Amino acid sequence: MAARSFSSASTTTILLRSGRWRRTMRAAAFPFRVSCSAAAAAAAGGTVVIGLAADSGCGKTTFVRRLTSVLGAGTAAAAAPPWGGNPGSNTLLGDAATVICLDDYHSLDRAGRKERGVTALDPRANDFDLMYRQLKAIKEGRAVAKPIYNHATGLLDPPELITPPKILVVEGLHPMYDERVRGLLDFSIYLDISSDIKFAWKIQRDMAERGHSLESIKASIEARKPDFDAYIDPQKQYADAVIEVLPTRLIAAADDDGDEGKVLRVKLIMKEGVEHFAPAYLFDEGSTISWIPCGRKLSCSYPGIKFSYFPDTYFGHEVSVLEMDGKFDKLDELIYVESHLSNLSTKYYGEVTQQMLKHADFPGSNNGTGLFQTIVGLKIRDLYEQVVAERAASPPALAAVA
């Protein structure tokens, strides 16, 4: 995720890295952002930890913006970076959730990686021991001094204070790579973008927003590919939900103008049997459905829209799959599709459509990427509420504390 800027500060001194050294750091935002309710929720039973894995440029930031909106941050802008800290911080603090970027656990800075000839995707460039220790501490209700990888300078900056939120989202290249870290996740998501589409998205973003040349983008993708295949892609087998983005099947390859990314086929692959997670379904749970909703209630231009729903297996796990191929012409008509979907974990009729309309300007709002990201966001909110309700029903034994 890109670096963000912010202002104002006070200082606090904390113990860092196994007590080896202390550093005074700026942390004015924390009294505001770490609300009593967040601290109390954490103290009452620990933080709920969500993992979001994907390669760079695959939509993690967009997903997080939808998620923080669903979680009640009000607007996406309400999920803000820590105030008063390092402008190179990658962290977002919302009312209900803190989002940290695992790039902060790079153990080698940009020069170090170059010298050693490794990419940031290589586990040798990342400190999984520290990642595990710190995520475990947060989950157990303790604050940590998390390092910062500064994308502007390519350097490892002094750390920032992360206090336990209600929900901690850990996004990045490796949330499910290390078995110990994986074991801390209450729910995990993998964004699986097929290579041609990833290429198209990256070219669009890196040329328009970052001023990179087409050649340098191609070279970077090629250089990362072996490590992506070895270390990033295999994590999808562990994910509770995978959003897979593929080229459309509605247009024959021969008719396709090669403009990848305009019409997408998107699959939401949902693992069965995951605690606190009931997969969404179309019409009839467990059945196999193919549905073309275009007609009187849904406007569709060429090449139309096709939904599918079916059971499948994914890396040996039973899954339910929802698929949408095509794009919406009129987003407000999505209510027609929403009314045929069940187990959405909405709080009121039309909440999915409302979320999609609210963020119509986000990438993917007219296709299955936006729709399925929104549904997964609602499922995460529901999972969190179930965990809280369970904890309230069986509070920790006070006798043991006394």
Ligand SMILES: Nc1ncnc2c1ncn2[C@@H]1O[C@H](COP(=O)(O)OP(=O)(O)OP(=O)(O)O)[C@@H](O)[C@H]1O
């Ligand atoms: N669903 C989508 N449909 C179309 N384009 C998309 C979609 N999601 C993301 N993109 C494109 O990909 C770019 C990268 O998306 P985003 O910033 O969300 O990814 P990221 O994984 O956070 O990237 P990074 O880790 O490099 O910061 C966006 O600027 C946008 O151009």
Ligand SMILES: O=C(CO)[C@H](O)[C@H](O)COP(=O)(O)O
């Ligand atoms: O894959 C990445 C995750 O975002 C980055 O390339 C990695 O973090 C290294 O960052 P930079 O390219 O800014 O040195």
